[in-house]
Amino acid sequence: MAVLVYAEHDNSSIKGATLNTVAAAQAIGGDIHVLVAGSNCQAAAAAAAQIAGVSKVLVADNAAYTNQLAENVSLLVADLGKAYSHILAPATTNGKNFAPRVAALLDVAQISEITKVISADTFERPIYAGNAIATVQALDAIKVLTVRATGFDAVAATGGSAAVEAVATVTDAGTSKFVAEELAKSDRPELTAAKIVVSGGRGMGNGDNFKILYSLADKLGAAVGASRAAVDAGFVPNDMQVGQTGKIVAPQLYVAVGISGAIQHLAGMKDSKVIVAINKDPEAPIFQVADYGLVGDLFDLVPQLEKLV
Amino acid sequence: MKAIVAVKRVVDYNVKVRVKADKTGVELANVKMAINPFCEIAVEEAVRLKEKGIVTEIVVVSIGPKEAQEQIRTAMALGADRGILVETGAEVQPLAVAKLLKAICDQEQPQLVILGKQAIDDDNNQTGQMLAALAGYAQGTFASVVKVEGGKASVTREIDGGFQTVELNLPAVVTTDLRLNEPRYAALPNIMKAKKKPLDVKTPADFGVDVTPRVKTLKVEPPAERSAGIKVKTVEELVAKLKNEAKVI
Ligand SMILES: Cc1cc2nc3c(=O)[nH]c(=O)nc-3n(C[C@H](O)[C@H](O)[C@H](O)COP(=O)(O)OP(=O)(O)OC[C@H]3O[C@@H](n4cnc5c(N)ncnc54)[C@H](O)[C@@H]3O)c2cc1C
Secondary structure (H helix, E strand, O other): OEEEEEOOEOOOOEOOHHHHHHHHHHHHOOEEEEEEEEOOOHHHHHHHHOOOOOOEEEEEEOHHHOOOOHHHHHHHHHHHHOOOOEEEEEOOHHHHHHHHHHHHHOOOOEEEEEOEEEEOOEEEEEEOOOOEEEEEEEOOOOEEEEEOHHHOOOOOOOOOOOEEEEOOOOOOOOOEEEEEEEEOOOOOOOHHHOOEEEEEOHHHOOOHHHHHHHHHHHHHOOEEEEOHHHHHOOOOOHHHEEOOOOEOOOOOEEEEEOOOOOHHHHOOOOOOOEEEEEEOOOOOHHHHOOOEEEEOOHHHHHHHHHHHO | OEEEEEOOEEEOOOOOOOEOOOOOOEOOOOOOEEEOHHHHHHHHHHHHHHHOOOOOEEEEEEEEOHHHHHHHHHHHHHOOOEEEEEEOOOOOOHHHHHHHHHHHHHHHOOOEEEEEOOOOOOOOOOHHHHHHHHHOOEEEEEEEEEEEEOOEEEEEEEEOOEEEEEEEEOOEEEEEOHHHOOOOOOOHHHHHHHOOOOEEEEOHHHHOOOOOOOEEEEEEEOOOOOOOOEEEOOHHHHHHHHHHHOOOO
């Protein structure tokens, strides 16, 4: 039995979620191989070879994989994947994009966002916006899984010394083309990996007011997140959305400011170790999950908080 | 061109579901059901493309129980032209749904298939991608902008770091994200008109698709409860708790 893990990377380095996915692979057991598909991705492949617990790195370095188009990557992973008992990808937008295609090409089910490995064929995953946890058993011979990073502690990025092997086959479906990318720039820690997250909702009133959250976050070394209402209103970009349909976070400390605590928002943050809510409505549902609640006007309380931390 | 839109009947998004005492699933008896929010966005997008003169016919498809006819009628009240229900009382998982949709695509020959990015019950986020793979179509998932011109679809996608735009050959699959559009409400006269629109009822066997589940649910449990928190009076008290009690700052 061997497990193939798809590495999330930017051609030069490996993204954090890959390390949590390798941890899930370890819980399954067997040899762990990591696939790095990209172009000019030798540096990422070298980094993958150092991940603790990995025995082999497969490198598919070709222009067909430059932007990780799902049509091309899924053909590659399905082709290589036939030799494995499990194919794992991080449940990032990239993993969610191609993994179901891989499963369909192999005529097997895909299990999304596992949070726990019970055995080689049995896994836990949240359903209904995290309001229920299902234990499911995969009946197919090859298990295609996406892994929710917050469910697994990352393995060490170094200490391994895997063999690196080039993949010669090139799979180009020729049905799609990359046109452009517009990436939000931020010097703050990445939302999904941050130890502290400060999030703002509709109560922030406008995008300019987010300044007070940014300065609090900078003092705490925190990432900044948002509710859907804040994103829809144009206060902040979409990739800051935390929730069922945005990012899933589980930091040490989550500070929800001007967020009511809708089911869909809680789905993305209620596994945080400590939750603080700042809201002027004492009845807001967020107080039901908050360890520490502060009732009052955020425009008074956030600057006070910034001074004291 | 013809567009197919897939819609799913799910628990209304405002309902906080309860797990059944016997751990076999969640309580669905007497719970308000509705069209999955992402599917509503898919219907709206197809209707807008029709209003622009790009799409000429919208076929709405649902796979599920007899009652899913309600969701098909809703989609027709919003502007879809006709409906197909693949009726089954059995659990149909994404791979089987994708196979049924593929069979319908073979018959209908659409240029565009629009689905929601995920259903808010199973939270799978798989069906559109699986259909695209089976049909050999390109895919534009998590779409926030869709343009169709010159025999191609240009789709702007919501990705982890921001946005990405891809160009797809047609036919293609698009899955909708929340910010693609704001769905309209059905007007009463349109609800009346929708009752007269054609709705074909089929079964999975009509398409020769085996829908036997490939994933078995062993049990469903409530998530771990968080222990009740406290309300603090002042920012000083909050900071003291975070430093000394929770030790997170
Ligand atoms: C299919 C679907 C998917 C969704 N996915 C997500 C998701 O992934 N993430 C998400 O967040 N939402 C999601 N939502 C939306 C969700 O249902 C809520 O609408 C949203 O979370 C509400 O955001 P909010 O709490 O910022 O706004 P509101 O609910 O409007 O709450 C604003 C809060 O701010 C407080 N407030 C206002 N002014 C002040 C002040 N001066 N000081 C202190 N407090 C103040 C108010 O008391 C209120 O509690 C989804 C919805 C659907 C239908």
